[in-house]
Amino acid sequence: MNAPTTPDTQQLDRVRAGDHAACASLVSDCGPRMLAVARRMLANEEDAQDAVQDAFASAFKALPQFDGRAALPTWLHRILINTCLMKLRTRRRRPERSIETLLPTFVEDGHQTRSTNSWPAARVESMAAPEHAAHIRAAIDELPDTYRVVLILRDIEELSTSEAAQALSISQAAVKVRLHRARQALRTLLEPLIQPMEQS
Amino acid sequence: MNPADQYNPDPAMDGFTCKQLIERLAEFIDAELAPSINSADRRAFDNHLAQCQSCVNYLETYLHTIQLSRAAFQSSQPAQLPPELFAAIESVIRATPR
Numbered sequence: 577m578n579a580p581t582t583p584d585t586q587q588l589d590r591v592r593a594g595d596h597a598a599c600a601s602l603v604s605d606c607g608p609r610m611l612a613v614a615r616r617m618l619a620n621e622e623d624a625q626d627a628v629q630d631a632f633a634s635a636f637k638a639l640p641q642f643d644g645r646a647a648l649p650t651w652l653h654r655i656l657i658n659t660c661l662m663k664l665r666t667r668r669r670r671p672e673r674s675i676e677t678l679l680p681t682f683v684e685d686g687h688q689t690r691s692t693n694s695w696p697a698a699r700v701e702s703m704a705a706p707e708h709a710a711h712i713r714a715a716i717d718e719l720p721d722t723y724r725v726v727l728i729l730r731d732i733e734e735l736s737t738s739e740a741a742q743a744l745s746i747s748q749a750a751v752k753v754r755l756h757r758a759r760q761a762l763r764t765l766l767e768p769l770i771q772p773m774e775q776s
Numbered sequence: 777m778n779p780a781d782q783y784n785p786d787p788a789m790d791g792f793t794c795k796q797l798i799e800r801l802a803e804f805i806d807a808e809l810a811p812s813i814n815s816a817d818r819r820a821f822d823n824h825l826a827q828c829q830s831c832v833n834y835l836e837t838y839l840h841t842i843q844l845s846r847a848a849f850q851s852s853q854p855a856q857l858p859p860e861l862f863a864a865i866e867s868v869i870r871a872t873p874r
Contacts, residue, residue, distance in 0.1 A: 599869045603862060611861070612853040625861050632865045636872040680834070686793025691830040692837060700840050704847040712848035731842055732849050756802040763841040770840075 588648055592639055603632060606649050610656050616728050617660035619717045627663055631656040657733070657743055664721055672720035678761035695770045703770060715765040723758035730755050791820035797831050801838055 590598035610631060614624035635655050642651060681689040703712065716724060729740040730751070741748045803813060804821055813821075825832050857865070 596869075600866060603865050603869075604856065607857040607862065607865070608854045611857060612849070615852065616849055625858070628857070628861065629864050629868060633868045633872070636869055680798055682793075682795040682798075686795040688794045688798070688830055688834070692833040694833045695837050695840055700844070704844055706851045709848040709851065712844050716845060716848070727845065731845055752802060756799075759802070759838060759841055760798075762845060763837055766841055766844060767837070770837075 585644065588642075588644060591648075599636075602648065606652050607632075609649070610652060613653065613656055613733065614660055616732055617657070617725065618663060619724075623663055623667065627656065627659045630663075631659040634659065653733075654743075657729070657735075661725070661743060664725060672722070673718065675720055675723055675757055675761045678764040679757060680760060680764075693771065695767075699770050703766075708769075711769055712766065715762060715769070718765055719758055719761055723754050723761065726751055726754040727758040727762065731759070791816070792824040794824075794828060794831050794834075797821060797824050797828075798834055801835060805835075805839065 587598055587602065591602055607628065610628050611624060614627040614631075615621065618624045618627060631652065635652055638655070642648075646654075680692075683689055702708065716727065719727065725744070726740060729735045729743065730737070735743065737748045737751050741751045744751065746754075800817075800821075804818075825835065856862075
């Protein structure tokens with residue numbers, strides 16, 4: 577029995593047949609989200625646009641092998657993530673700061689070396705507003721790529737641990753460790769934005 | 777007040793030190809990982825938090841960090857692709873053999 581025809585399968589059939597309008601519509605529908613993802617991953621506009629173009633090129637070449645088990649936008653998202661990761665591996669690495677100084681420290685008996693203060697709720701709410709997004713993104717961009725990419729894949733793109741591990745060709749345990757360290761380091765970087773004055 | 781005064785005076789009395797709790801934080805807050813935590817560890821985690829304000833603050837600020845990083849990208853999607861990028865992709869599609 578044939579699978580039921582849905583708007584998605586109709587679009588896929590038209591794209592596969594080389595229908596120009598269907599292809600353009602797919603690019604219009606999925607392109608903006610893909611560009612947003614590439615900007616997050618690569619933190620560079622030129623690289624991001626290149627990645628989106630390369631991802632569409634790979635996708636259209638691979639269309640005959642696309643089995644339709646995933647939705648077309650999901651499949652494109654995966655291709656884009658892989659394209660971005662390839663770009664990150666090949667582009668000249670930015671000098672990476674050590675993450676160690678951003679992690680919490682402990683004294684011998686297991687106490688924190690320095691106690692942690694709470695963040696005022698009103699200040700957190702204010703920093704979550706769109707006008708402060710650039711500050712938060714700048715802090716994320718300060719993370720070494722090794723950690724920044726895991727944070728983007730897991731916390732922003734919402735890949736599972738297993739999906740992130742597969743995309744990065746690392747173990748799931750390594751994803752968990754890197755994610756935790758990335759969040760801890762980012763917490764340290766955000767602290768001065770939330771609490772400009774040290775509480776005494 | 778000396779920051780050290782906020783600490784649990786005996787960090788190991790409940791089984792977890794601040795270090796153990798903070799090092800394993802992600803396991804306890806990630807829905808995907810949480811089911812694998814045994815009840816003794818869960819109890820040790822909760823007991824420690826009940827006695828250590830500094831770790832409660834660490835947990836809360838860690839969660840705020842995740843919340844803020846998500847919020848920072850919420851409005852970042854462009855309404856459409858830049859026209860030159862759209863045109864470049866169209867050229868690629870036309871050139872793709874079928």
